[in-house]
Amino acid sequence: WHAMSMSIMLVVVHLFIPNSFVNATAVSIATTLVFSLLAIHVGALSVSDTLTMTMLLVLVNTVGIIAAHRYQCLGRRQFRAQSILRHLSFRDHLTGCYNRRYMEEHLLEQEVERASRYPAWLTVIMCDLDHFKVINDTYGHPTGDVVLQHFAGLLRAACRDHIDSVVRYGGEEFMLILPETDLRGGVRLAERLRRAIADEPAYRDERRAISVTASFGVVAADFSVAGMGGDPRTLITRADELLYRAKSAGRDRVESDEFARAPMVA
Template sequence: MNVETPSEFGIDTLRVEFRSAETELAFQRHHLDRSRLSLRLTLFFCSAFYVAFAMTDVVALGYGHVALMLFVGRTLVAITAILGWFLIREQPEPIAGLWFVASAAEVVGMATFMLIVWFRPHEITLHAMSLCIMLIVVYVFIPNRLIIAQGIAIATTAAFILIALDKGNLTPSDALTMSMLLLLANSFGLVAARRYHRLWRDEYRVLMDLKHLSVRDHLTGCYNRRHLHDTLLPMEIARARRYKHWLTFVVCDIDHFKSINDAYGHQTGDAVLQHISTVLRAMTRDHVDSVVRYGGEEFLLVLSQTDLDGALYVAERLRATIADSPTHDGPSRGIATTASFGVLAVDFSVAGSDVTEGALIAAADALLYEAKAAGRNSIRYREWSDESAVRDVDSFPQMTFDLVASDR
């Protein structure tokens, strides 16, 4: 798998989102539970206050069709919130559903508020203060894309100012003061929202960096052995068992690596390891196969949904590429290297449920040692069978066959 680069965590200045759509989606999914909870709480309190403040309509307008119409509008806000709760839970794509519910709630809530302002213009200063609070809620407390929240807030502010100028009977100084306060509320809300959106993404980037360090080998960028045994291998075996897929293990060991260290130094040895790991990761499927640095110069490839023939094709390509591409140590010196491979393929549609991780790796390792004993720069392979699993591991090499390869 490819190592994530810092460019994937670059943030777009205007939208305050990751420039990489894949990274942004992963970020949104990481915060999905928090966003759902925040949206539910905000919708609950906002809809409750909307309905509760219906009594102010009665006090201001008396019982009549206008108060009833405003009550229907307030109730619509609550209905939108309730439908939003169900939509968030049932939506097949939760992120898009979350944004839709947030946007719908903001639009319905602001439209209803404009209706209230229209029929109660004599309280325009109180409405202006209420709108300032609502703008902060839209910017900061309702989880939505910032560019959408900003558009709804600015459109609402403009509509409110137009209604106030038309029906509010404001003096020029009052109109200017109100407009400046609304501009301040928008500016403060936007600055606060941009800061929160950036801080949340910076926090996510640091978390991913720490996760990367915990599961990756610092030198090669491959997965480390701890991640293999704690997470990767149990997950891949469980998935192969569930869907009855093939799962193949390819153990790769750099030939005569100690001699390279002794002859050229450990710095050159590190360069060889980095070169080999780059070849292994480049020639396997990103986000499907996994490359693990299992030991000093030993790598383990976990090939998902790959049978023996497919794995042998991959192993032979890797063997030939490594042999034909020396590691360049300086402008003129190339360090020729070869590698040996052990390939073990497991068909989990027929494999027994008692197959253990240790037995699989031991069998693949035994094939590698057979390849080393045969002269190196070669491949040994076999399919796993429950009958042969009960034999001693030392018997595995006797049951393997050569893949045509030159010994160098």
Template sequence: MPYQDPSFIRPTIHPWRAEFADAALEQRFLHHVMPERNAQLKASLLFAAFCYVLFGVTDIATLGLGPTAWMLLGLRAGVALVALAGHAAVSRHPRSARVSELAACSALVAALAVFMAVAWFQPSAMPWNTMSHALLLMVIYVIFPNRFVYALAMGIGSSIFFAAMLFSHFPLKTDDLLTLVLLLVCGNAIGYIAARRYHVAQREQFHATVLLQQLAERDALTGCYNRRVLQRGLLDAELAQARRKGTALSVILCDIDHFKRINDTHGHASGDVVLDKFAGLLKAMTRASIDSVIRYGGEEFLVVLPQTDLAGAQALAERIRAAFAASATPAVDGRAMLATASFGIATVPERTPHPPARYETLVDAADAQLYAVKRGGRNGVRATSVAA
């Protein structure tokens, strides 16, 4: 049966948060989009700082150069300072989603609060201010990258506050009030639809990218990595880390004994069952998120064991060998199949002065040990230490 990784299944997106229901997947998504999101946020903060001060000329045009206009200009300058501070914080912490969200929320809350003050002191311009608030809603929902729930809370909250100002402070006719309130409702509705669609589309695109990457790097039968991950530098990266930290690194090259005989006797479908079972055993007996199991080719598998010395790798290989040899595998025709495997180990000892520069050196050493086991009768474990 072909392997199906659970992450290949369409992930659940929360209906009103517009985020992945799986918190780990959401964090992975945020890490993926953070460079693009922060670039957009920094541009939005600079634009907001400039425009908010620039539109101070409308306060002067409406109120004249009096104390109120100067006060509003000061408040506008305060919004610009908050936006610039957010820009600086995002620049200093480019990998922090929390800093990004805090910068966006701080700038928007400051802008909305000052806008309410501007509208309060300009009753004659209330229709224009209502239209300005509708534009601010688009800024909240669409222009500033932020969590959807935060944008929704600020959009609805500011609209309720603004509507309350309309009813309590400004002497407008009922039909005018109704028109302005409907404008706010429409602004929130359009912003909600656009923002939610954007957030969901971003996550669906991310999932498609992850899916394609997994399809390219995973063996369809066993779910193990394929050799592409070696070409992409997985083992070279582990070697570099072992060299930098002075830790041990081991690899185990495993081969199922007489696999051609299994295929010839029981059929290729039963051979696939044996491969899948052996791969499952390797994954079950290694450390998730630390060790890597790679289908190296045919019935050969490579196990990469960071921070594992020679004795630890030998003990693990022996446990896997004994478990595989002791358990029968049911063939497609119902007959029980017994199979064994051979293991070759190569280890870079901890604090070795001259570790190998390339992963092929380590794999070739393990391969030599594997074939020594094959020549010696199979179903065994051999190991060696490696230096450049």
């Protein structure tokens, strides 16, 4: 009876107590050995009883170890699948940048709240590849996808890891969110990106090299100014206006402005 109770305890250790596979196995084997030594020392067991008890404990440990290992593998697969789904929910599948939905629902509002709390500067850059439709129409969408991936790679490489955010806003349009960055810093980054994109071919094979240019709209908000705040979408609207001003002025340029909240009407 003690051996049967011990077997139930071993099943509980393997399957129902949250622990790592290695720890559960070590605890069960050590407990089995201690129990066996006590049973042999205290109880006057016959050979058949000892053999029966040993086989019972070995069987329970074997089944428990196999079941615990399978359970752990299943848990790892579930965690991996959940991680992939979570990644896909806020990342663009082509470029690896954040997608627009995640930006609108979480990212920008979170950065605006953080800038308001400290307070600090916050800069938003809207950028768009010039004449990208011509590339798709001339060379095909697979080549256009490579150009977009190249563009996104340059944007991510120029940003600070775990601080700045790169968002694929739509099509060939991207947005950069730069915490604790003033207008001067945002313009300097945009100009560096503009030159890097124009100087390096976005696509190259044995037959041709494709170069592109990009236009940028930079808006910076100083949240240390009294009364600064409001809807984060106003920053996007202003950056978009500056981007289209750059497009209208001939493309391959940077337009910038410091965001000022409209005065409240009494």
